Amino acid sequence: MSRVSVARSLLKRIEKIVGASGYTADPKEIEPYLSDASDRCRGGQSPLVVRPACTSEVAEVMRVCYELRVAVVPQGGNTGLVGGGVPRPQGAPPIILSLTRLKRIRAVDAIGLTTTVEAGCVLGHLQAQLETRGLWFPLRLGAEGSCQIGGNLATNAGGPAALRYGNARDLVLGLEVVLASGEIWDGLRRLRKDNSGYDLKQLFLGSEGTLGIITAAVLKLVARPRQVQTALVSVATPAAAMELLGRMTVLVGEHLTAFEYLDGTSMALAIDYTPAGRNPFSKPHDHYLLLELAASRAGDDLGQCLEAVLSAGMQKGEVVDAVIAASLEQARAFWHLRESVPLAQRRLGVVVKHDISVPLEHIPTFLKQAKRLVFGSRVDILATAFGHFGDGNIHFNLSATPRERGRVPLADLERLSRGIYDIAVGMGGSFSAEHGVGRLRREEVQHYKSPLERRLMRDLKQVLDPFDILNPGKVI
Numbered sequence: 001m002s003r004v005s006v007a008r009s010l011l012k013r014i015e016k017i018v019g020a021s022g023y024t025a026d027p028k029e030i031e032p033y034l035s036d037a038s039d040r041c042r043g044g045q046s047p048l049v050v051r052p053a054c055t056s057e058v059a060e061v062m063r064v065c066y067e068l069r070v071a072v073v074p075q076g077g078n079t080g081l082v083g084g085g086v087p088r089p090q091g092a093p094p095i096i097l098s099l100t101r102l103k104r105i106r107a108v109d110a111i112g113l114t115t116t117v118e119a120g121c122v123l124g125h126l127q128a129q130l131e132t133r134g135l136w137f138p139l140r141l142g143a144e145g146s147c148q149i150g151g152n153l154a155t156n157a158g159g160p161a162a163l164r165y166g167n168a169r170d171l172v173l174g175l176e177v178v179l180a181s182g183e184i185w186d187g188l189r190r191l192r193k194d195n196s197g198y199d200l201k202q203l204f205l206g207s208e209g210t211l212g213i214i215t216a217a218v219l220k221l222v223a224r225p226r227q228v229q230t231a232l233v234s235v236a237t238p239a240a241a242m243e244l245l246g247r248m249t250v251l252v253g254e255h256l257t258a259f260e261y262l263d264g265t266s267m268a269l270a271i272d273y274t275p276a277g278r279n280p281f282s283k284p285h286d287h288y289l290l291l292e293l294a295a296s297r298a299g300d301d302l303g304q305c306l307e308a309v310l311s312a313g314m315q316k317g318e319v320v321d322a323v324i325a326a327s328l329e330q331a332r333a334f335w336h337l338r339e340s341v342p343l344a345q346r347r348l349g350v351v352v353k354h355d356i357s358v359p360l361e362h363i364p365t366f367l368k369q370a371k372r373l374v375f376g377s378r379v380d381i382l383a384t385a386f387g388h389f390g391d392g393n394i395h396f397n398l399s400a401t402p403r404e405r406g407r408v409p410l411a412d413l414e415r416l417s418r419g420i421y422d423i424a425v426g427m428g429g430s431f432s433a434e435h436g437v438g439r440l441r442r443e444e445v446q447h448y449k450s451p452l453e454r455r456l457m458r459d460l461k462q463v464l465d466p467f468d469i470l471n472p473g474k475v476i
């Protein structure tokens with residue numbers, strides 16, 4: 001069949017499956033689906049955005065695409081940061097399969113502590129529904145107002161709560177997946193224990209839409225915290241922060257639910273960006289931590305615990321100053337500062353993000369070496385370091401300085417990336433801690449993964465997607 005007759009046949013058959021309101025071929029309506037939150041992955045095209053309403057419609061769409069060898073890019077909330085959910089400029093334009101209409105919360109089991117939820121359910125919506133029952137799905141992202149459960153699982157999302165509860169893959173008991181062939185794998189098990197063979201769901205978690213379309217999942221829940229203590233702390237050095245982390249891990253154990261870091265540059269940008277933004281300290285510092293303790297039981301014992309840990313830290317010279325949030329509002333203001341850093345830096349022009357992780361003891365050396373690499377080469381480039389210190393994940397982002405706003409070309413920033421990744425990987429770290437590979441980090445997969453690891457990844461892809469129609473040109 002020629003390309004034109006494939007397109008005609010595709011459109012006719014898709015319309016029959018999803019109805020006239022279940023797709024769009026209007027270029028204006030398609031436009032927002034073509035770039036993601038990284039703002040760096042444009043140029044790809046798509047003739048069609050298809051929005052099936054249920055799993056069987058997803059399966060039927062996939063069967064048609066499999067037969068006609070049409071490529072499919074699954075897309076959730078489109079908050080990804082590596083171009084994984086948008087078409088690449090090369091190759092035949094794929095269709096975009098938006099999961100937005102599969103948004104039902106199918107069940108909540110308040111005794112077994114699980115929820116069965118469809119892929120297109122927005123994370124924030126799920127949290128709001130669970131809150132009314134005193135429950136929580138312990139995944140927390142700055143993008144929770146738009147990102148969807150399917151996208152969270154396909155990217156194995158992390159976020160601040162990963163320190164206590166693990167990444168998305170640790171929070172899943174079962175999955176429903178539509179394969180490239182259109183077959184539906186019903187793996188929606190609610191079991192906490194199941195050693196009855198290979199754990200197939202783990203293949204799809206973190207596979208960024210390249211091995212199957214996640215249509216629903218069984219997620220683990222926890223009781224909603226009823227006691228939360230939040231503190232903004234300035235520490236003498238990153239090494240001092242590590243000492244404090246070590247002590248808190250022993251003293252407060254599972255109550256430590258966030259241990260976030262912001263360097264002085266990140267904090268200055270965030271304060272400048274936030275309308276009521278002001279430094280809660282009387283003078284600026286070089287290193288900040290945002291700490292959170294939480295417990296599902298009511299009471300106020302965590303406040304005393306936090307005070308004790310911080311005053312011990314002060315006596316040891318690790319903690320320079322600390323403010324414990326006196327109200328929920330103040331705690332929110334602290335989190336707002338932390339979450340504003342990427343948006344604040346975006347105002348300086350294009351940003352090249354490095355989402356690295358290293359074993360915890362190497363964080364201080366990583367920061368020293370990465371900053372030396374940047375400042376030793378260019379004075380017009382600004383580096384920010386912030387992120388999830390407690391699990392070894394640092395966002396090390398480059399942009400123009402405020403003075404050079406908008407004047408440093410993307411290529412100049414990108415030139416430093418290999419050196420930054422070399423430092424992290426050389427310490428036993430990773431070039432992608434939580435954002436994934438998508439389109440932007442494929443070269444790193446080729447460069448840093450061993451030939452055997454790459455071969456195994458290719459073999460898996462070949463088994464599950466023999467015609468390379470699922471999100472081609474992503475990950476491998």
Ligand SMILES: Cc1cc2nc3c(=O)[nH]c(=O)nc-3n(C[C@H](O)[C@H](O)[C@H](O)COP(=O)(O)OP(=O)(O)OC[C@H]3O[C@@H](n4cnc5c(N)ncnc54)[C@H](O)[C@@H]3O)c2cc1C
Nearest residue numbers: 076077078079080084085142148150151152154158209214
């Ligand atoms: C302000 C902000 C803060 C963020 N903070 C964090 C953070 O703290 N931690 C973190 O890990 N990430 C973070 N992110 C990145 C992003 O929010 C996450 O990667 C999120 O999990 C993506 O979900 P999404 O629904 O937007 O997926 P999309 O962007 O739509 O897609 C992401 C990838 O998943 C695939 N995909 C989507 N849905 C499905 C499906 N149903 N089946 C199969 N594949 C699918 C896509 O093809 C693509 O490869 C942040 C992003 C922003 C903009």
